[in-house]
Amino acid sequence: MVGTRAKLDELVDILAVAAEPAGAAAVAKRAKKDIPSVRERMNMLLDPGSFLETGALARQPDQPDALYGDGLVTGRGTINGRPVVVIAHDQTVYGGSVGITSARKFMRALKMAFDNACPVVTINDSGGARIQDAVGSIASFGDISRVLEKLSGYVPQVSIILGKCAAGSVYGPINTDVLIGTKDSYMFVTGPEVIKAVNGEDISAEALGGAEVQAKRGTLHHVTETEQQAYDWARNYLSYMPSSCLEQPPIVNPGLEPDLTAYDLELDTIIPDSDRAGYDMHDILLRLFDDGEFHEIRAAFAPNLITGFARVDGYPVGVIANQPLVLGGSIDAACSDKSTYFIRLCDAFNIPLIFVVDTPGVLPGLDQEDAGVIIRGGRVPRAIIEATVPIINLVVRKSYGGAYGMMGARQVGADVSFAWPTARIAVIGAESAVDLIGKRQLAAVAEEHRAAARDFMINHYNETIATPWIAAERGYIDAVIEPSRTRLEIRHALRLLRDKAPITPEFNPRKHSVYPM
Secondary structure (H helix, E strand, C coil), X not given: CCCHHHHHHHHHHHXXXXXXXXXXXXXXXXXXXXXXXXXXXXXXXXXXXXXEEECCXXXXXXXXXXXXXXXXXXXXXXXXXXXXXXXXXXXCCHHXXXXXXXXXXXXXXHHHHHHHCCCEEEEECCCCECHHHHHHHHHHHHHHHHHHHHHCCCCCXXXXXXXXXXXXXXXXXXXXXXXXXXXXXXXXXXXHHHHHHHHCCCCCHHHHHEXXXXXXXXXXXXEECCHHHHHHHHHHHHHCCCCCXXXXXXXXXXXXXXXXXXXXXXXXXXXXCCCCCCCCHHHHHHHHCHHXXXXXXXXXXXXXXXXXXXXXXXXXXXXXXXXXXXXXXXXXXXXXXXXXXXXXXXXXXXXXXEEEEEECCECCCHHHHHCCHHHHHHHHHHHHHXXXXXXXXXXXXXXXXXXXXXXXXXXXXXXXXXXXXXXXXXXXXXXXXXXXXXXXXXXXXCHHXXXXXXXXXXXXXXXXXXXXXXXXXXXXXXXXXXXXXXXXXXXXXXXHHCCXXXXXXXXXXXXXXXXXX
């Protein structure tokens, strides 16, 4: 008969093996790659001492030599004191591939997040479906996808991409809210070796799916130099998020900002006198929000539009702003996707939206028409209309044409619409308007005076048509405000809107609307 002491000793031995299932080979492999162990990664992400592992002893049945954990580590912990569920692939066990047993662990962890209404963070370093588990492995990805869909919009989901993630291992992360990659990470459906074998195309892993490439495509929302920076970015991102859609976002240091500062006064001179002169929109954003903080999302993708998180009076807000330094701040197909995604992310988690507008309109050209700017741009106002969170619209300079509605105009969904005195709101800009509607008048002017006449007509258009005064007189915007008072006006508006309740939609027997796709 085996006594209690022997059983306890056996447990200690099993747990030691489970902590390093692949033994010395795994340690050597990590040393060669200079990467931490999977459990060290958990501790780098979570609050110190908070990780509680589940499923450490799971392994494939009927295989005496099967490795504990089956290539996946799951558990619970806290980030900034709030509970999260964590899932991490162990690259040293079956290459971090997903088999039937590890897939079941994955789904149990996701169910834990669903039942406890808390965020999920997944650390991805996986070769994809496990070939040895045959159809059971690829079927498991289908099971995981169904659970991920249940969590979407219910709890925040963050994916951190390390190493190479291929095949089925990319479809789980892409269905989470944000993807963070280190500079040495890769994502692709099919690796370079298979592509070369199938069609003879010789391409490097970097060009196919390197972190920099995937960030420019919009697949990765942020790229960091190191693993620790990736974990820190994830922690900061979650600081703006509620634990679930059932809660309001966390409040940090409310009411500590002074009334009027020297930085506020700098906004009075920040817009150049010339409409053609550029400036960095970040210089405005950093003066509008608490502590000058701005947590940007997808900076490398469609940089003519800026999206990210900030705080007003301690409350998180989502910010969408045009960037005049890139394409003049024009709206194109790519930034339309970027905007639609961000609007729906913020709306899902009760985060108010602030649009900061300076755009000459939708970018013209054959390339944009080929890229589907009509279809992709058409989704943006739909997302704004469907959003139920407070929305503030601020026009600092240009707001022309179709971009007017795509940047949160009041007629589309803004609760409050502000404009600076420097704002120009019209169908098109002065130069284009004069060239279209002033063609006959200019043709009648002597050629030597034509340039001066055109300049006069442009100035007249800017001073009498494309002004914030007309928009305010006709009720299309709520107020023209001093730039230096913008931070305070946004604070006051959001306080007024803090208890905004979702409007009960009028009766409509449809199942759901159909997005342009």
